[in-house]
Amino acid sequence: MGALLAMALNGAGPAAAAGRVVLDRLQPGVYVARAGNAEVARANAGEVVPTLVHVTGAGVLVVDPGPHLTWGNGLLAAIRAVTPEPVLWVVNTHAHPENVLANAALACLRPRPVFLASAATASLMRQRCEACLARLAEQLGPAVMRGTQIVLPDPALRHGDRLATGGTAWEVQVHAAAHSASDTVLYAPRRRLLCVGGLAYRERVPEMQEASLQGWRRALRALSVLPADVVVGTAVGTPAQMLAPTLAYLDALAAGIAGALAAGGDAARMPGPAAGKPYCRWRYFASRHPLNVQHAWRELEDLWMHGEPLA
Numbered sequence: 001m002g003a004l005l006a007m008a009l010n011g012a013g014p015a016a017a018a019g020r021v022v023l024d025r026l027q028p029g030v031y032v033a034r035a036g037n038a039e040v041a042r043a044n045a046g047e048v049v050p051t052l053v054h055v056t057g058a059g060v061l062v063v064d065p066g067p068h069l070t071w072g073n074g075l076l077a078a079i080r081a082v083t084p085e086p087v088l089w090v091v092n093t094h095a096h097p098e099n100v101l102a103n104a105a106l107a108c109l110r111p112r113p114v115f116l117a118s119a120a121t122a123s124l125m126r127q128r129c130e131a132c133l134a135r136l137a138e139q140l141g142p143a144v145m146r147g148t149q150i151v152l153p154d155p156a157l158r159h160g161d162r163l164a165t166g167g168t169a170w171e172v173q174v175h176a177a178a179h180s181a182s183d184t185v186l187y188a189p190r191r192r193l194l195c196v197g198g199l200a201y202r203e204r205v206p207e208m209q210e211a212s213l214q215g216w217r218r219a220l221r222a223l224s225v226l227p228a229d230v231v232v233g234t235a236v237g238t239p240a241q242m243l244a245p246t247l248a249y250l251d252a253l254a255a256g257i258a259g260a261l262a263a264g265g266d267a268a269r270m271p272g273p274a275a276g277k278p279y280c281r282w283r284y285f286a287s288r289h290p291l292n293v294q295h296a297w298r299e300l301e302d303l304w305m306h307g308e309p310l311a
């Protein structure tokens with residue numbers, strides 16, 4: 001494993017200064033933007049998404065451009081430093097503002113790239129990007145979001161599609177109701193490379209505000225069987241560093257809640273499913289985990305009351 005790959009896989013360092021984007025090379029022609037392995041906050045200017053850049057030989061594919069115009073412009077400068085090829089394809093994996101609002105920078109290019117998402121992601125972005133942009137401006141400060149405009153993708157990606165980019169064929173999976181209402185995954189079997197958007201975390205407690213616990217567990221089980229060496233999600237790592245621990249956390253959450261429901265307990269008295277496990281050392285455990293328990297409790301209690309299995 002090269003030093004650059006090792007650095008990218010460690011990937012936990014702070015984001016570059018605003019506007020300056022560093023691309024780490026993962027494979028020949030494949031790069032990820034160095035981003036903070038963190039929740040969106042003023043301190044990181046929302047620069048928390050490791051944007052994937054694939055220089056295909058026939059044009060550049062960008063997956064999840066990032067949070068705002070400034071980052072998107074920095075990303076373009078970094079792409080120009082490695083290739084003169086035009087950016088032809090932009091994929092939005094899911095409708096979270098820190099992933100999609102840097103579409104604004106790429107929409108200025110000529111020829112204009114095609115912006116692609118699942119139908120559900122495109123529809124959600126149409127419904128709420130205005131509100132998300134306003135919320136992010138409030139959270140990060142208006143200066144950070146200056147010039148950022150909403151660019152909507154075409155609802156073109158369907159589960160089972162193949163996205164041909166130069167010599168690489170990406171298999172498309174669309175998981176409804178997992179980390180978000182719709183999560184698109186790109187998988188390049190010959191490169192053993194999986195790009196999973198918000199579905200996999202590394203040493204950080206997953207964000208579940210819009211998640212379905214059961215759907216997310218199903219999606220990760222499906223992804224876990226794919227032969228892969230590298231996973232690009234909210235950080236970068238191997239499947240053992242990304243998919244397995246995220247699934248283990250969600251499984252522990254489900255098991256803890258199922259046990260407490262069966263015992264007639266309530267959410268406040270649920271034992272921490274992560275006690276003694278590595279998750280309690282993950283980032284944001286103290287702040288994020290209790291919110292996840294509440295969120296997952298509501299979902300599983302509803303299923304339990306309807307007699308549905310919780311396994």
Ligand SMILES: [Zn+2]
Pocket residue numbers: 094096179180198
């Ligand atoms: Zn997300």
